Amino acid sequence: MGIRTIKMPDIGxxxxxxxxxxxxxxxxxxxxxxxxxxxxxxxxxxxxxxATFGGKVVELGGEVGKVIAIGAALIRIEVDxxxxxxxxxxxxxxxxxxxxxxxxxxxPAPQPKPAAAPPAATARAPRPEGEAPLASPAVRARARDAGxxxxxxxxxxxxxRITHADLDAVFAAGPGAASATAARQRDLTVRQIKVVGxxxxxxxxxxxxxxxxxxxxxxxxxxxxxxxxxxxxxxRSRTEGQPKLTLLPFLIRAMxxxxxxxxxxxxxxxxxxxxxxxxxxxxxxxxxxxxTGLVVxxxxxxxxxxxxxxxxxxxxxxEAGRKGTLTRDELTGSTITxxxxxxxxxxxxxxxxxxxxxxxxxxxxxxIRPVWDGNGFVPRKVMNLSSSFDHRIVDGWxxxxxxQRIKGLLxxxxxxxxxxxx
Amino acid sequence: MRTIACQLLVIGxxxxxxxAAIRAGQRGLDTVVVEAAQPGGxxxxxxxxxxxxxxxxxxxxxxxxxLTHDNPLGISAGAPGIDLTKGMAWKDGIVSRLTGxxxxxxxxxxxxxxxxxxxxxxxxxxxxxxPEGPVTVKAKTVIIATGSVPVELPFLPFGGRVLSSTGALxxxxxxxxxxxxxxxxxxxxxxxxxxxxxAKVTVIEAGERILPAYDADLTAPVAARLxxxxxxVLTGTQALGLSDSGLTVRGPDGAAEVAAQKVLVTVxxxxxxxxxxxxxLTMDGPFLRVDDRMRTSMTGIxxxxxxxxxxxxxxxxxxxxxxxxDTAAGGRAAWDKRAMxxxxxxxxxxxxxxxxxxxxxxAARSDSFPFKANGRAMTLGREDGFIRVVSRxxxxxxxxxxxxxxxxxxxxxxxxxxIEMGATVQDIAGTIHAHPTQGEAFPExxxxxxxxxxxx
Numbered sequence: 001m002g003i004r005t006i007k008m009p010d011i012g013x014x015x016x017x018x019x020x021x022x023x024x025x026x027x028x029x030x031x032x033x034x035x036x037x038x039x040x041x042x043x044x045x046x047x048x049x050x051a052t053f054g055g056k057v058v059e060l061g062g063e064v065g066k067v068i069a070i071g072a073a074l075i076r077i078e079v080d081x082x083x084x085x086x087x088x089x090x091x092x093x094x095x096x097x098x099x100x101x102x103x104x105x106x107x108p109a110p111q112p113k114p115a116a117a118p119p120a121a122t123a124r125a126p127r128p129e130g131e132a133p134l135a136s137p138a139v140r141a142r143a144r145d146a147g148x149x150x151x152x153x154x155x156x157x158x159x160x161r162i163t164h165a166d167l168d169a170v171f172a173a174g175p176g177a178a179s180a181t182a183a184r185q186r187d188l189t190v191r192q193i194k195v196v197g198x199x200x201x202x203x204x205x206x207x208x209x210x211x212x213x214x215x216x217x218x219x220x221x222x223x224x225x226x227x228x229x230x231x232x233x234x235x236r237s238r239t240e241g242q243p244k245l246t247l248l249p250f251l252i253r254a255m256x257x258x259x260x261x262x263x264x265x266x267x268x269x270x271x272x273x274x275x276x277x278x279x280x281x282x283x284x285x286x287x288x289x290x291x292t293g294l295v296v297x298x299x300x301x302x303x304x305x306x307x308x309x310x311x312x313x314x315x316x317x318x319e320a321g322r323k324g325t326l327t328r329d330e331l332t333g334s335t336i337t338x339x340x341x342x343x344x345x346x347x348x349x350x351x352x353x354x355x356x357x358x359x360x361x362x363x364x365x366x367x368i369r370p371v372w373d374g375n376g377f378v379p380r381k382v383m384n385l386s387s388s389f390d391h392r393i394v395d396g397w398x399x400x401x402x403x404q405r406i407k408g409l410l411x412x413x414x415x416x417x418x419x420x421x422x
Numbered sequence: 423m424r425t426i427a428c429q430l431l432v433i434g435x436x437x438x439x440x441x442a443a444i445r446a447g448q449r450g451l452d453t454v455v456v457e458a459a460q461p462g463g464x465x466x467x468x469x470x471x472x473x474x475x476x477x478x479x480x481x482x483x484x485x486x487x488x489l490t491h492d493n494p495l496g497i498s499a500g501a502p503g504i505d506l507t508k509g510m511a512w513k514d515g516i517v518s519r520l521t522g523x524x525x526x527x528x529x530x531x532x533x534x535x536x537x538x539x540x541x542x543x544x545x546x547x548x549x550x551x552x553p554e555g556p557v558t559v560k561a562k563t564v565i566i567a568t569g570s571v572p573v574e575l576p577f578l579p580f581g582g583r584v585l586s587s588t589g590a591l592x593x594x595x596x597x598x599x600x601x602x603x604x605x606x607x608x609x610x611x612x613x614x615x616x617x618x619x620x621a622k623v624t625v626i627e628a629g630e631r632i633l634p635a636y637d638a639d640l641t642a643p644v645a646a647r648l649x650x651x652x653x654x655v656l657t658g659t660q661a662l663g664l665s666d667s668g669l670t671v672r673g674p675d676g677a678a679e680v681a682a683q684k685v686l687v688t689v690x691x692x693x694x695x696x697x698x699x700x701x702x703l704t705m706d707g708p709f710l711r712v713d714d715r716m717r718t719s720m721t722g723i724x725x726x727x728x729x730x731x732x733x734x735x736x737x738x739x740x741x742x743x744x745x746x747x748d749t750a751a752g753g754r755a756a757w758d759k760r761a762m763x764x765x766x767x768x769x770x771x772x773x774x775x776x777x778x779x780x781x782x783x784x785a786a787r788s789d790s791f792p793f794k795a796n797g798r799a800m801t802l803g804r805e806d807g808f809i810r811v812v813s814r815x816x817x818x819x820x821x822x823x824x825x826x827x828x829x830x831x832x833x834x835x836x837x838x839x840x841i842e843m844g845a846t847v848q849d850i851a852g853t854i855h856a857h858p859t860q861g862e863a864f865p866e867x868x869x870x871x872x873x874x875x876x877x878x
Contacts, residue, residue, distance in 0.1 A: 132760075136844060144754055158844075158846045158849065
């Protein structure tokens with residue numbers, strides 16, 4: 001038996017240190033080679049560090065939130081065979097003296113009686129639905145006083161009766177054991193979650209955006225029926241290996257055209273310096289939901305890309321976002337942002353601008369609504385766009401003109417291919 | 423006007439109200455109870471207790487009468503006489519000992535009693551007209567325990583020859599003839615008693631049989647005994663009104679005349695919600711709706727007992743009282759009872775606890791053991807009746823127990839305990855029951871459930 005250390009690997013991009021955001025193993029765990037050990041974060045990208053060999057976790061290199069330098073010890077693992085000669089952790093030694101404890105002549109301390117058959121399956125409902133738990137009044141009172149819902153407690157007695165021993169087993173299993181399947185009961189637990197890593201960054205960024213930028217939000221509906229027809233036609237003709245066209249490439253294309261008329265919305269406002277940087281390029285920020293939180297991936301130079309190119313780039317960024325492999329370049333520098341939750345998009349929302357940008361376009365869910373066409377109601381595929389603007393830089397008129405232009409382009413999708421010229 | 427402030431106000435000092443008041447006082451709540459009459463409510467004053475006294479008195483007289491005939495015991499005796507005034511005084515003595523005891527217990531628990539009828543002013547305030555003048559009681563929490571009152575028939579209003587159960591329990595002479603309108607348990611208990619005292623009793627029941635709330639197997643021994651006692655039972659018959667010498671009724675064969683020096687009307691009881699109406703509480707039919715912690719639809723207003731619904735039983739009110747006080751004191755107690763025993767003190771007595779065979783359905787089986795095969799029942803000269811156990815087919819859990827037999831009411835304790843503890847038929851059969859007792863029929867019925875009956 002020996003102890004070996006896994007060090008914080010070089011995760012590239014010239015990064016010198018990374019913040020620990022989550023431990024995926026705990027001391028005592030048996031781990032296999034390649035098993036993820038911890039999640040660390042650099043800027044906005046979160047990376048999981050895999051084990052380079054298997055063994056038993058002895059010691060973790062720090063608490064969540066600690067910044068660890070590349071090359072510093074990340075975790076110490078007990079392995080078969082030789083250790084790597086790293087200084088032994090003195091803490092682990094006393095534990096080894098435990099097994100050969102001499103039989104003590106003192107009487108054993110009274111312990112909760114172990115249940116005859118410890119109910120293993122608390123994850124399963126202990127009795128058929130609608131059947132009341134069976135227990136004596138004394139057991140019921142004891143459970144009530146302890147805040148245990150008997151509906152979640154399996155009974156080992158005759159006819160499934162819950163005995164005092166069954167309750168003992170619940171107490172021995174500790175808090176939460178009985179509540180796993182409880183239908184309804186008061187939950188008094190409060191978890192303290194340290195806001196670290198990506199969540200910390202999101203929190204700071206949102207505070208800055210919301211407190212510094214006076215938002216104006218503008219909601220308009222778009223009849224996307226024809227756009228959807230076109231999209232379907234184009235998807236049918238796509239070649240092998242091409243990603244499917246979603247709504248977003250069309251929207252980005254429409255935004256590129258609309259920005260030509262309203263360049264004020266495609267900008268970054270350095271409010272400390274009092275300078276607006278208006279860009280010729282359209283770097284479209286795409287809000288991507290990852291497991292750890294929201295990131296904005298940057299689709300660079302949207303103005304220079306065709307629809308299929310946009311679709312391909314969107315798919316690549318989304319995948320990289322989910323995997324946490326977005327580079328710093330891909331996470332910074334956007335000039336206007338799009339946020340879309342697809343079918344979860346609701347009918348309207350008030351998006352928060354990605355500071356220091358001055359505009360964000362939000363896509364709400366598409367649904368079939370009755371639309372009056374002059375003669376009668378016809379079913380049309382309609383979605384709303386909820387867009388926010390920095391009112392210091394963008395006047396309501398410009399905001400409305402920008403959104404109306406997008407609406408016009410999406411409702412007459414042929415215009416998207418003529419560069420907006422009628 | 424005098425104003426009293428308290429933490430807990432209990433309206434009504436019946437079995438629910440006085441238990442709530444005593445328990446609240448013991449738990450240190452500053453408690454006031456408002457009661458218009460003597461403490462003890464219907465139960466102690468004009469219900470359970472005095473009726474049991476009269477039933478006992480009648481039974482003693484009846485036994486003495488039976489010994490004047492040729493009997494298998496070989497005893498000969500002369501015809502007994504009865505001074506009902508003295509008998510009723512004996513009954514009243516019992517009642518005043520009990521109500522006095524309740525008053526003493528409430529005093530000991532430092533409960534203040536305000537005499538008079540309570541009327542809600544708002545959800546925290548009650549006005550009471552006491553003999554000493556109007557009093558206002560303000561409370562943080564109120565427990566309504568106003569009970570129930572007998573239902574009156576519009577064409578047979580109480581008064582004169584028409585008696586409620588209260589009036590029947592105050593008679594000082596045995597009527598020559600008594601018509602009992604309503605064949606439920608109250609009418610049958612009192613009707614049987616007066617039959618034993620020598621009255622010519624006729625029971626008028628609109629339903630197809632007496633005790634319509636119970637199944638026919640259970641009520642058959644009671645019907646047989648009524649016949650043996652000379653009681654006429656007219657089923658499918660309705661009372662129409664008083665006639666010169668008795669009661670006009672209409673039955674399957676048309677209108678008829680029933681001799682009735684007195685008419686006892688026992689057609690049920692209704693919740694007493696007088697004085698509560700201003701609160702506009704959510705109702706459940708005629709009753710106040712409460713949840714499993716005895717809370718009504720208004721914060722700080724709890725209710726217990728007959729005013730909250732069926733079954734209208736003193737022991738239900740007492741159990742509810744414990745929960746209501748815990749709720750008032752900030753506890754978490756909730757109604758979780760499995761067993762609710764109910765007894766008819768007819769002859770023979772009738773006990774039910776838990777589910778009946780029809781309530782339990784196809785997943786359950788019913789097994790009964792007759793007292794005909796029970797030694798102790800033979801030695802008491804009463805072999806009528808049986809004990810029936812309803813249990814689950816899959817695991818033997820006892821769901822219900824019903825019994826009918828002389829003196830069987832005392833076995834309600836064993837039946838209720840079995841069900842409340844979650845006993846199976848194996849548990850009942852595996853418990854040694856003393857010999858020779860009527861209670862031996864209980865494990866015998868349980869043994870039948872798994873095919874091992876011994877004495878039949």
